[in-house]
Amino acid sequence: MSEIVKAENLKKYFPVQKSFFEQLFTRKRSYVKAVDDVTFSIKKGEIFALAGESGCGKTTTGRLVIKLVNPTSGRIHFSGEDITNLKGERLRLLRRKMQMIFQDPYASLNPRMRLGDAVGHPLVIHGLIEGKKEKQELVFEVLSKVGLTPPEQFVNLYPHQLSGGQRQRAALARSIILKPEFIVADEPVSMIDVSLRTTIIDLMLTLREELGLTYLFITHDLAVAKYISDRIAIMYLGRIIELGSRETLFLKPMHPYTQALLSAIPVPNPERKRKPIELAGEVPSPINMPSGCRFHPRCPYQKDICSKKEPRLKEIEREHFVECFLYDV
Amino acid sequence: MPLLEVNSLVVEYRTSRGKITAVEDVSFSLEKGETLGLAGESGSGKSTLGLSIMRLVPYPGTIAGGQIKIDGVDILKLREQEMRAIRGRKVAYVFQDPMTSLNPVKRIGDHFVEFICTHEPTVKKGQAFNRAKDILKNLGISPERIGDYPHQFSGGMRQRIMIGLAIALNPDLVIADEPTTALDVIVQAKILDLLETLRRIYGMALILISHDLSIILERCKKIIVLYAGQMVEYANSEELHENPMHPYTQGLLRSIPNIELSDQQLSAIPGSPPNMLNPPPGCRFWPRCQFAEKKCSSEAPPLVDVGNQHFVRCFFHVSEGTNNE
Amino acid sequence: MSKSEAKPKILASIFMPLISLKRRGPSGWMVIFGLIIVLGLVIMTLIGPWITPYDPSKSLVGPIREPPTLQHPFGTNHLGQDILSRILVGGSIMLQVAALSVLICLLIGVPVGLFSSYVGGAFDRIVSLIIDAVYAFPGLVIAIAIAAMLGPGVINMSLSIAVVYIPSYFRIVRSHVLSIKELTYVEAARAIGAKWYTILTRYIFPNVISSIVVVVTINFADAILTAAGLTFIGLGVTYDIPDWGWDLTNGRNYLATGAWWMITFPGIMIVLLALGFTLMGEGLSEMLNPKLQR
Numbered sequence: 001m002s003e004i005v006k007a008e009n010l011k012k013y014f015p016v017q018k019s020f021f022e023q024l025f026t027r028k029r030s031y032v033k034a035v036d037d038v039t040f041s042i043k044k045g046e047i048f049a050l051a052g053e054s055g056c057g058k059t060t061t062g063r064l065v066i067k068l069v070n071p072t073s074g075r076i077h078f079s080g081e082d083i084t085n086l087k088g089e090r091l092r093l094l095r096r097k098m099q100m101i102f103q104d105p106y107a108s109l110n111p112r113m114r115l116g117d118a119v120g121h122p123l124v125i126h127g128l129i130e131g132k133k134e135k136q137e138l139v140f141e142v143l144s145k146v147g148l149t150p151p152e153q154f155v156n157l158y159p160h161q162l163s164g165g166q167r168q169r170a171a172l173a174r175s176i177i178l179k180p181e182f183i184v185a186d187e188p189v190s191m192i193d194v195s196l197r198t199t200i201i202d203l204m205l206t207l208r209e210e211l212g213l214t215y216l217f218i219t220h221d222l223a224v225a226k227y228i229s230d231r232i233a234i235m236y237l238g239r240i241i242e243l244g245s246r247e248t249l250f251l252k253p254m255h256p257y258t259q260a261l262l263s264a265i266p267v268p269n270p271e272r273k274r275k276p277i278e279l280a281g282e283v284p285s286p287i288n289m290p291s292g293c294r295f296h297p298r299c300p301y302q303k304d305i306c307s308k309k310e311p312r313l314k315e316i317e318r319e320h321f322v323e324c325f326l327y328d329v
Numbered sequence: 330m331p332l333l334e335v336n337s338l339v340v341e342y343r344t345s346r347g348k349i350t351a352v353e354d355v356s357f358s359l360e361k362g363e364t365l366g367l368a369g370e371s372g373s374g375k376s377t378l379g380l381s382i383m384r385l386v387p388y389p390g391t392i393a394g395g396q397i398k399i400d401g402v403d404i405l406k407l408r409e410q411e412m413r414a415i416r417g418r419k420v421a422y423v424f425q426d427p428m429t430s431l432n433p434v435k436r437i438g439d440h441f442v443e444f445i446c447t448h449e450p451t452v453k454k455g456q457a458f459n460r461a462k463d464i465l466k467n468l469g470i471s472p473e474r475i476g477d478y479p480h481q482f483s484g485g486m487r488q489r490i491m492i493g494l495a496i497a498l499n500p501d502l503v504i505a506d507e508p509t510t511a512l513d514v515i516v517q518a519k520i521l522d523l524l525e526t527l528r529r530i531y532g533m534a535l536i537l538i539s540h541d542l543s544i545i546l547e548r549c550k551k552i553i554v555l556y557a558g559q560m561v562e563y564a565n566s567e568e569l570h571e572n573p574m575h576p577y578t579q580g581l582l583r584s585i586p587n588i589e590l591s592d593q594q595l596s597a598i599p600g601s602p603p604n605m606l607n608p609p610p611g612c613r614f615w616p617r618c619q620f621a622e623k624k625c626s627s628e629a630p631p632l633v634d635v636g637n638q639h640f641v642r643c644f645f646h647v648s649e650g651t652n653n654e
Numbered sequence: 655m656s657k658s659e660a661k662p663k664i665l666a667s668i669f670m671p672l673i674s675l676k677r678r679g680p681s682g683w684m685v686i687f688g689l690i691i692v693l694g695l696v697i698m699t700l701i702g703p704w705i706t707p708y709d710p711s712k713s714l715v716g717p718i719r720e721p722p723t724l725q726h727p728f729g730t731n732h733l734g735q736d737i738l739s740r741i742l743v744g745g746s747i748m749l750q751v752a753a754l755s756v757l758i759c760l761l762i763g764v765p766v767g768l769f770s771s772y773v774g775g776a777f778d779r780i781v782s783l784i785i786d787a788v789y790a791f792p793g794l795v796i797a798i799a800i801a802a803m804l805g806p807g808v809i810n811m812s813l814s815i816a817v818v819y820i821p822s823y824f825r826i827v828r829s830h831v832l833s834i835k836e837l838t839y840v841e842a843a844r845a846i847g848a849k850w851y852t853i854l855t856r857y858i859f860p861n862v863i864s865s866i867v868v869v870v871t872i873n874f875a876d877a878i879l880t881a882a883g884l885t886f887i888g889l890g891v892t893y894d895i896p897d898w899g900w901d902l903t904n905g906r907n908y909l910a911t912g913a914w915w916m917i918t919f920p921g922i923m924i925v926l927l928a929l930g931f932t933l934m935g936e937g938l939s940e941m942l943n944p945k946l947q948r
Contacts, residue, residue: 053513068845095847107838112860121856122846163601164371174846193370194540195577198584198597220513223586227593250588264518265588266543270566272589274547276518282483283513345679 010074036238049229099175103187105167116155244320338395366549421495427487485516681940688933706739729915752877754812763823789821871935
């Protein structure tokens with residue numbers, strides 16, 4: 001399988017707003033290092049999950065890959081082409097091939113646009129259709145694909161007349177109408193009722209089969225990541241600390257953070273008395289990162305070297321990468 | 330005598346678009362020190378139910394019927410003054426969003442002191458301060474931080490402070506409404522452990538409200554599954570897990586990904602939660618139910634006792650035999 | 655749509671919003687009352703020329719300075735003109751001035767506000783600075799200054815009022831745009847490749863209209879009063895056409911002699927018109943405020 005998306009040493013630093021006095025008296029600029037040297041590639045047709053807790057940088061990484069945000073440094077490749085500095089018209093053309101679904105179904109649709117117009121708008125923007133009839137045909141087609149049937153009924157509705165699950169489907173329809181190759185899904189089911197999540201997830205899987213899509217699936221819910229993805233990368237404070245296939249990562253989590261994370265996930269079984277691994281403290285502020293390995297202050301296995309040097313992502317087993325001095329000898 | 334007894338509670342909202350029966354005919358009881366989980370999705374009425382136990386249902390909601398007895402006293406008959414004595418002291422509430430529930434211009438210590446001194450006028454400020462420091466210790470927060478402001482704490486710590494405030498007066502019952510939804514999984518586990526620890530130290534009963542059935546199954550002894558304002562199933566957690574009888578409960582259990590399993594076959598419940606302005610006639614779940622028959626769309630099923638302290642609201646409650654793993 | 659289908663549809667589209675207004679409680683009633691007053695006065699002004707008992711501009715149709723009688727229910731003025739007739743047609747200038755100034759404001763204030771807040775950065779800061787400078791001046795003072803510069807006339811009056819009001823439109827539009835600029839559906843529009851003007855016109859503008867509507871009504875009310883004020887100090891229309899402001903000015907001279915009817919009736923009409931718009935504006939602003947659902 002070939003690579004469709006490649007992120008190389010991506011960094012995104014946000015300058016911190018200083019208070020009035022700080023501006024007067026200090027010259028130091030502090031940054032929120034939201035994404036700090038992230039490298040990975042996504043193979044065509046796979047579902048690549050980017051997982052981690054809030055603030056780890058996964059959402060920003062997703063936006064970097066799809067060029068909704070410009071990186072501070074690093075490169076992004078799409079289908080072999082370096083798109084890092086793409087701007088203007090060429091960037092707009094690229095948008096036909098990569099799309100995004102957002103987390104909040106209540107906010108991602110224009111409240112003043114009817115569904116038919118909203119879903120068909122990408123066609124209009126890119127001038128791909130001749131006339132209303134063609135647009136309607138294509139819109140009906142995608143609405144049926146996502147299960148909003150009968151499409152004639154849905155095209156004239158406004159978002160507030162739909163449920164959360166339906167809105168998310170409409171957002172999906174809008175994202176596939178241009179027949180893209182790659183979709184970034186940012187927490188697509190977090191705000192949807194539990195009983196409906198599987199519908200959306202299964203729909204995404206079906207669309208992958210039908211349309212040959214590749215997904216970057218961003219989520220904080222590892223159980224969902226396990227269900228849907230082929231490969232997973234776990235992020236912590238802006239870096240990928242472990243990356244592996246679904247089988248290996250969950251069976252044999254290597255990084256202490258991954259292990260703690262997995263042990264903390266509730267299991268729907270009252271008889272299963274789990275003991276979550278205790279992690280000291282909380283996630284530190286991304287402005288003042290710990291020295292060396294950014295996880296070391298909370299790590300139950302921390303060694304001397306951990307506070308002094310930063311570990312790098314290394315392939316420890318086949319297709320299983322970890323960034324930790326426990327393995328990096 | 331049970332600590333909390335709710336009988337046939339009905340809570341309605343009168344909106345400009347019509348009447349919504351957010352809670353309908355809910356009855357259950359809770360003993361001292363027990364944990365009860367209220368599981369449900371949007372529109373299920375679980376938050377409204379929690380708020381009504383505190384008589385904090387916001388306008389335009391009203392408690393339209395039923396009884397809520399705390400230690401034998403029907404609080405629905407109390408005057409507001411008497412109710413205020415109960416809120417905080419006997420029953421405490423932990424709100425969902427720790428980001429906005431604390432006053433940003435008040436120090437943490439002041440939150441505690443004001444709370445304690447208002448409800449226990451005999452306690453002096455200095456005593457209250459010391460109590461607050463002890464509570465912070467139990468919360469896992471350094472007592473020196475008592476002079477800090479809310480924004481200096483992270484979301485997880487703020488939620489812990491909220492919990493600390495809830496238990497500050499040693500209430501008999503704590504109602505926690507989605508206490509971990511806004512938090513990360515690791516912090517979530519810590520908060521739930523904290524609630525459990527405090528519960529054992531102070532002997533409180535806990536009502537945990539959540540849409541996350543996994544947490545409820547793990548942490549609660551008794552579970553009520555709510556759908557469209559009604560109790561559809563009420564049982565002990567092991568019984569519910571082994572033997573779910575209501576099609577909604579079964580569907581819910583089948584739709585939760587279990588991190589410990591591989592190759593799960595998940596299935597969703599078709600349709601969507603009902604429009605509460607115009608709920609389906611008969612059984613509220615029938616449009617989404619694979620077992621629905623003609624009877625279901627015209628008659629409302631009653632809550633039936635199927636033994637083993639297990640209640641189901643369904644004409645065709647069928648045991649699935651083994652559970653869904 | 656055939657003609658027979660169109661008519662009930664048009665009627666429905668007029669009455670349905672009114673019915674839904676009624677259900678919104680006190681604020682809905684405010685809008686309805688305001689609307690009734692305004693529409694009533696507009697219709698009166700429009701059909702005025704045909705229903706006046708006397709020619710409003712003709713002098714000596716009756717004794718001069720006569721108090722209200724059966725033949726002249728509002729009395730006559732110092733030129734012997736029938737005040738009732740003058741009242742019936744006198745709103746015309748005011749309404750024109752108000753409407754024209756609102757139009758100018760909409761055509762300038764809204765697009766500048768939209769564009770400046772969307773683009774942001776240094777451009778937005780400079781434009782905001784200029785607008786704030788204009789806003790800082792007391793409205794009437796600027797109106798007087800500009801009217802004095804430009805001279806009398808409907809268009810000039812409208813211009814001077816518009817200049818005073820453009821900053822309000824700019825600020826309201828800007829604050830609303832800023833609050834929705836970072837919302838997800840705008841980001842989604844960028845993600846599907848929309849160009850900036852598409853985003854502004856189809857995604858941002860339709861969601862900002864609600865706040866503009868409120869400013870429009872308040873603008874109308876204020877324009878009426880400012881127009882009256884300008885006329886009062888002699889900077890409005892100077893030729894003798896029936897105008898409430900004009901009559902107000904003249905009436906003042908005769909108040910001391912006890913001819914209260916010359917100033918009172920025009921005054922009431924001005925207040926009534928301004929009240930109508932204000933009621934609409936206040937009612938709309940309350941209605942459009944995000945309220946707690948449920």
